[in-house]
Amino acid sequence: MLPLVALVGRPNVGKSTLFNALTRTRDALVHDQPGVTRDRNYGVCRPEGQRPFAVVDTGGIAGEEEGLAGATARQSRAAAEEADLVLFIVDGREGPSALDDDILRWLRKADRPTMLVVNKTDGIDARAAQAEFARYGFSDVIAISSSHRVGIDTLLEEVEKRL
Ligand code: GDP
Ligand code: MG
Numbered sequence: 381m382l383p384l385v386a387l388v389g390r391p392n393v394g395k396s397t398l399f400n401a402l403t404r405t406r407d408a409l410v411h412d413q414p415g416v417t418r419d420r421n422y423g424v425c426r427p428e429g430q431r432p433f434a435v436v437d438t439g440g441i442a443g444e445e446e447g448l449a450g451a452t453a454r455q456s457r458a459a460a461e462e463a464d465l466v467l468f469i470v471d472g473r474e475g476p477s478a479l480d481d482d483i484l485r486w487l488r489k490a491d492r493p494t495m496l497v498v499n500k501t502d503g504i505d506a507r508a509a510q511a512e513f514a515r516y517g518f519s520d521v522i523a524i525s526s527s528h529r530v531g532i533d534t535l536l537e538e539v540e541k542r543l
Contacts, residue, residue, distance in 0.1 A: 389469035390479040397526040399437035472498040472509030495520040
């Protein structure tokens with residue numbers, strides 16, 4: 381069985397865009413409307429010269445515990461709990477939000493190996509964006525742009541080290 385990497389984060393941070401960049405498909409629904417991906421979506425990433433791994437895109441974690449949003453949040457947690465590595469995706473343009481704080485809290489409980497991935501750093505100061513999340517206390521942080529495919533190779537190297 382392939383090792384499994386879970387993409388976890390609040391809606392609209394670019395999880396599905398990253399999923400597509402990693403799996404080189406357009407299977408994941410990317411949408412301007414937050415919370416579009418509802419079910420878990422699995423794919424395979426086959427980096428050149430690297431062991432392949434499975435990747436799971438999750439619906440955004442909307443914070444609400446009721447209805448569809450609640451079901452989506454549970455899916456995301458389940459995906460994180462079964463993963464060998466969690467990529468906690470945040471939005472480098474918006475900085476930390478209350479929802480990110482919530483996700484961080486349950487990720488700590490899930491206690492899986494986790495890297496903080498600061499996305500959407502195209503056209504902004506990536507270091508400054510990264511620094512905004514310093515209080516989250518991650519030693520493993522990487523800045524990327526999923527839509528511009530910047531930092532993806534570095535991300536893949538870091539993932540390989542941890543699988
Ligand atoms: P998800 O809800 O976390 O799956 O987010 P999506 O992948 O659906 O992306 C939400 C929005 O952010 C879409 O409009 C994407 O085009 C945009 N987006 C995703 N990644 C990036 C990025 O690296 N840079 C910029 N500027 N926009 C991005
Ligand atoms: Mg999505």
